[in-house]
Amino acid sequence: MLKEIRPAVVSFLLLTLLTGIAYPLLVTGISQATMSAKANGSLIVKDGKPVGSSLIGQSFSDPKYFWGRPSATGPVANNAAASSGSNLGPTNPALLDAVKGRVQALRDADPGNTQPVPVDLVTASASGLDPHISPAAAEYQLARVARLRGLMPEAIHKLVAEHTEGRQFGILGEPRVNVLELNLALDAAR
Amino acid sequence: MINGLLQIALYLGVLLALAKPMGAYMLRVYEGKLPAVVRWLAPAENLFYRLCGVDSKQEMRWTRYALAALWFSLLGVLVVYGLQRLQDLLPLNPQGFGAVTPDSSFNTALSFVTNTNWQGYVGETTMSYLTQMAGLAVQNFFSAATGMAVAIALIRGFARHTSETIGSFWVDMTRSTLYVLLPISTVLALVLVSQGVVQNFSAYEKATLTESVSYDQPKLDDSGNQVKDAAGNAVIEKVVVTEQTIAMGPVASQEAIKQLGTNGGGFFNANSAHPFENPTPFANFLAMLAIFIIPAGLCYTFGRMVGDTRQGWAILASMTILFVGFLAVAEYAEQQGNPAFTALGVDQNVSATQSGGNMEGKETRFGIVNSALFATITTAASCGAVNSMHDSFTPLGGLVPLAQIQLGEVVFGGVGSGLYGMLVYAVIAVFLAGLMIGRTPEYLGKKIEAFDIKMASLIILLPPLIILGGTALAVMLDVGRSSIYNPGAHGFSEVLYAFSSAVGNNGSAFAGISANTPFYNTALGFSVWAGRFWLIIPVLALAGSLAAKKRIPASVGSMGTHTPLFVWLLIGTVLLVGALTFVPALALGPVIEHLNMTSVH
Numbered sequence: 001m002l003k004e005i006r007p008a009v010v011s012f013l014l015l016t017l018l019t020g021i022a023y024p025l026l027v028t029g030i031s032q033a034t035m036s037a038k039a040n041g042s043l044i045v046k047d048g049k050p051v052g053s054s055l056i057g058q059s060f061s062d063p064k065y066f067w068g069r070p071s072a073t074g075p076v077a078n079n080a081a082a083s084s085g086s087n088l089g090p091t092n093p094a095l096l097d098a099v100k101g102r103v104q105a106l107r108d109a110d111p112g113n114t115q116p117v118p119v120d121l122v123t124a125s126a127s128g129l130d131p132h133i134s135p136a137a138a139e140y141q142l143a144r145v146a147r148l149r150g151l152m153p154e155a156i157h158k159l160v161a162e163h164t165e166g167r168q169f170g171i172l173g174e175p176r177v178n179v180l181e182l183n184l185a186l187d188a189a190r
Numbered sequence: 191m192i193n194g195l196l197q198i199a200l201y202l203g204v205l206l207a208l209a210k211p212m213g214a215y216m217l218r219v220y221e222g223k224l225p226a227v228v229r230w231l232a233p234a235e236n237l238f239y240r241l242c243g244v245d246s247k248q249e250m251r252w253t254r255y256a257l258a259a260l261w262f263s264l265l266g267v268l269v270v271y272g273l274q275r276l277q278d279l280l281p282l283n284p285q286g287f288g289a290v291t292p293d294s295s296f297n298t299a300l301s302f303v304t305n306t307n308w309q310g311y312v313g314e315t316t317m318s319y320l321t322q323m324a325g326l327a328v329q330n331f332f333s334a335a336t337g338m339a340v341a342i343a344l345i346r347g348f349a350r351h352t353s354e355t356i357g358s359f360w361v362d363m364t365r366s367t368l369y370v371l372l373p374i375s376t377v378l379a380l381v382l383v384s385q386g387v388v389q390n391f392s393a394y395e396k397a398t399l400t401e402s403v404s405y406d407q408p409k410l411d412d413s414g415n416q417v418k419d420a421a422g423n424a425v426i427e428k429v430v431v432t433e434q435t436i437a438m439g440p441v442a443s444q445e446a447i448k449q450l451g452t453n454g455g456g457f458f459n460a461n462s463a464h465p466f467e468n469p470t471p472f473a474n475f476l477a478m479l480a481i482f483i484i485p486a487g488l489c490y491t492f493g494r495m496v497g498d499t500r501q502g503w504a505i506l507a508s509m510t511i512l513f514v515g516f517l518a519v520a521e522y523a524e525q526q527g528n529p530a531f532t533a534l535g536v537d538q539n540v541s542a543t544q545s546g547g548n549m550e551g552k553e554t555r556f557g558i559v560n561s562a563l564f565a566t567i568t569t570a571a572s573c574g575a576v577n578s579m580h581d582s583f584t585p586l587g588g589l590v591p592l593a594q595i596q597l598g599e600v601v602f603g604g605v606g607s608g609l610y611g612m613l614v615y616a617v618i619a620v621f622l623a624g625l626m627i628g629r630t631p632e633y634l635g636k637k638i639e640a641f642d643i644k645m646a647s648l649i650i651l652l653p654p655l656i657i658l659g660g661t662a663l664a665v666m667l668d669v670g671r672s673s674i675y676n677p678g679a680h681g682f683s684e685v686l687y688a689f690s691s692a693v694g695n696n697g698s699a700f701a702g703i704s705a706n707t708p709f710y711n712t713a714l715g716f717s718v719w720a721g722r723f724w725l726i727i728p729v730l731a732l733a734g735s736l737a738a739k740k741r742i743p744a745s746v747g748s749m750g751t752h753t754p755l756f757v758w759l760l761i762g763t764v765l766l767v768g769a770l771t772f773v774p775a776l777a778l779g780p781v782i783e784h785l786n787m788t789s790v791h
Contacts, residue, residue, distance in 0.1 A: 003254075004254070004257055004258040004261050005261060006242065006243045007242040007243055007244045007258070007360050008258065008261040008262045008265055009265065010241055010242040010243070011238070011242045011244075011262070011360060011363075011364065012262065012265050012266070012269070012332075014238060014241065014242070015328070015331070015332070015364075015367060016269075016324060016328050018367075018372070019327070019328050019331040019332075019367065019371075019372060019447075020323055020324035020325070020327060020328035021323075021324060023372065023375070023376065023443055024323045024327070024389075024440045024443040024444070026376065027376065027379045027380065027383070027389055027440070027442060027443040028389050028390065028391065028440055028443070030380060031380065031383040031389040031390075031442065032389070032390065035383050035384055038383055038384065038385075038386050038387075038388075039383050039388060039389040039390055039442075040388065040390050040392065040395075040438075041388050041390075041395055041436060041438060041466065042386050042469075043395065043397070044397075049398055050395060050396070050397040050398070051397055051398050051399075051400060052397045052399070052400070052434060053395075053397065053436055053465075055386050055465040055466060055469050056434070056436055056465055056466075058399055058400060058401070058434060059399075059401065059403045060400070060401050061401065061403075062401055065400075065401065069554065075405045075407065075429075076403045076404075076405050076431050077403060078403075078434065079434075079435075080434050080435060080436040080437060081314060081315065081394055081435040081436070081437050082312060082314060082315050082437075082459065083314065083437075083458050083459045083460035083463075083464050084312075084459055084460060085460065085463065085551045085578075085579035085581075085582065085701070086550065086551060086579070086582065087551065087579055087581040087582060087675060087676075087700070087701050087702035088550065088551075088581075088582055088676065088702070089581060089582065089676035089680035089700075089702070089783070090528050090530075090548065090550070090582065090583070090584050090585065090680075090783075090787060091530075091585075091678065091679075091680060091783055091786055091787050092676045092677060092680065093677075095550065095582075096530050096531075096534070099531060099534055099536065100534050103534050103535055103536065115537075116535050116536060116537035117535060117536050117537060118536075118537050118544050119527065119531065119536050119537060119538045119544070119546060119547070119548075119549045120544060120545075120549045120554055122531075122534075122536055123531075123548075123549040123550040123551075123552075124550060124551065125463075125551075125552070125553055125554070126460060126463035126551045126552050126553050126561075126576075126577065126578045126579050127458075127460035127463040127464045127465060127553060128460065129460070129464065129465055130465070130553050130554055130555075131465060132553075132554035132555055133554055134543060134544035134545065134554055135543035135544065136537070136541065136543035136544035137544065139543065167193070167471065168470055168471040168472050169472070171193065171196060171197060171200065172197060172471035172472055172474075172475055172560075173470070173471025173472075173474065173555050173556060173557070173560060174471075174544075174545050174554060174555060174556065174557035174559075174560075175542075175543065176554045176555050180400070183400060184400065187400070
């Protein structure tokens with residue numbers, strides 16, 4: 001009964017040092033030495049100060065910017081210190097109200113655009129921090145952004161294309177547009 | 191559509207191609223014939239045994255094996271509990287988090303030690319870096335190694351004859367950690383960093399927002415009370431936020447073992463949906479591969495150890511067929527989307543520029559294909575990591591994870607636990623076949639007798655008892671019902687999912703439920719423990735009983751357990767036992783919700 005206590009205690013201690021201290025330190029050391037930008041959050045730096053991460057979404061509600069995925073984090077959307085999805089079930093009336101409100105907000109920002117709204121633009125992401133929208137969602141907003149910025153749609157189209165990633169290795173995942181990077185590029189183009 | 195099928199085919203192709211080399215590698219590890227890549231570690235292993243006072247040649251009877259596993263796990267509970275309760279006094283806590291509450295610490299400790307990784311807490315606002323890496327991540331290694339050891343012990347039960355012992359827990363656990371989990375995790379963690387997973391000990395980063403955001407909150411006076419206006423209404427103030435605080439941490443090292451050990455406990459609340467845990471489709475692909483690679487490989491290890499690889503392939507074939515069936519339902523249901531959205535002017539059709547489908551609670555980079563695939567994998571295994579929010583799945587899409595957990599996660603399953611669960615079903619299957627033809631059942635040359643069937647029955651019957659009993663209790667009590675988030679049948683599914691996930695040691699959730707309450711922390715804490723050790727002990731008893739038996743040579747009357755016929759018998763047994771047990775409960779949850787959703791619109 002008690003014969004196994006010494007091996008339990010000693011192996012627990014030694015293996016904790018190995019897997020709980022040495023292993024994460026080794027991975028940190030190698031990562032920081034060889035891939036520090038990625039290991040530190042893929043930050044976007046402007047004028048020496050971080051303005052976001054290329055992997056973390058930010059909120060945009062000004063119609064002259066491209067809008068990203070709705071976010072269910074609290075107390076503000078895209079709170080990168082407390083990630084969360086909405087967890088609303090498919091038949092929850094609150095979900096339908098939320099989607100209805102988002103469709104309306106998009107329509108109000110761009111009167112006259114009667115195309116169906118791409119689904120990712122009106123549904124909350126899983127993390128609340130999704131940095132991407134689908135190319136369809138960017139296309140939907142393109143004319144609005146061009147008009148409000150007084151730019152030719154072709155110019156915006158070119159910027160969108162530059163910030164669109166295809167499937168990884170041509171096969172994995174989904175094509176997507178990085179919203180923060182695109183909006184920063186829009187501001188820089190002005 | 192075509193691309194989706196290609197991605198799934200690529201995943202299954204790579205997985206099945208790796209099963210044999212992985213299984214052969216593990217065979218050599220457990221038989222002590224170390225492969226060259228890790229042979230240089232052998233002196234360290236021997237030194238380790240000397241320090242622990244373990245004679246690596248001395249094998250154990252099943253009772254001692256179980257006791258060793260229990261002591262090792264109990265110690266884990268104490269340490270993980272202590273780390274959480276004392277984290278405010280310990281280093282590596284740059285955000286200055288306070289001690290975790292006693293009930294949440296209790297739940298989390300049990301949950302991580304049992305390979306469940308159910309999380310009632312929000313990682314990035316609760317746990318210090320030290321708690322994450324030296325408490326939670328360590329249990330990711332230990333609980334996985336324990337599961338693998340138990341599976342190997344059960345295989346020895348079949349492989350040996352007239353033997354008193356089934357191996358040494360200390361040797362099996364140590365080798366699992368040292369030669370399988372640690373090297374693969376190290377490589378995987380570094381590849382994940384190359385994809386953008388963070389790995390640092392910095393305080394949370396602050397970034398200046400391009401467009402500030404604001405929210406309303408009740409105004410508080412200096413003593414923290416709400417300020418009321420003349421009419422007695424709370425005064426609302428507007429808070430303008432100009433900075434984004436971005437959570438950091440040693441994530442990649444934890445992420446690797448979280449998947450490889452089928453643990454599933456996220457560093458962050460959003461788990462593998464968080465861009466810092468799972469930034470790219472390739473990272474996602476590797477995560478899914480890591481979840482299934484050991485369970486798939488162990489099938490081959492099993493075949494080799496019992497001296498007939500066809501036996502292992504038969505098990506793997508059963509698992510793969512079940513998996514593809516469940517996956518098809520999940521993919522189809524999620525791609526159909528939500529009929530209510532279409533009426534609102536929303537485009538849910540798949541096209542070259544969008545994945546379409548039910549995108550609530552899903553990430554753009556994963557779309558429908560990789561979200562439904564991940565959900566099916568994580569619940570086929572006892573992983574429980576999520577890259578999309580299962581609570582927001584369509585009713586049938588959400589039924590798939592729920593049902594797979596309830597079948598006992600034997601479709602690939604957790605590291606070790608999947609194989610030992612499936613082998614128990616195989617014992618039940620030969621028993622059923624034996625009843626049909628009036629012959630004493632045999633499996634792998636071992637007569638399956640009353641004691642063995644009793645142990646197998648315990649393993650099959652205990653989980654439903656706790657899942658259904660716990661769910662019934664929770665929905666009868668106010669403290670159980672008040673945590674439900676979504677109304678109607680879906681709310682019932684949330685509770686059913688919580689108990690299924692806890693007992694199945696899965697850890698995923700219909701996460702709308704507020705489970706960080708004393709009631710759920712306690713009830714689910716008990717459930718994870720029972721779901722782990724009330725099964726491990728009968729599994730080891732079965733191993734001991736089998737190992738002691740004589741081997742009887744196959745005769746013309748023996749049923750082949752490597753044939754397609756047996757594969758279908760095994761699949762039928764799994765589905766039949768599961769259906770008989772859980773269909774009524776599933777009818778009250780996802781099935782009603784599906785009928786509601788499709789009939790209203």
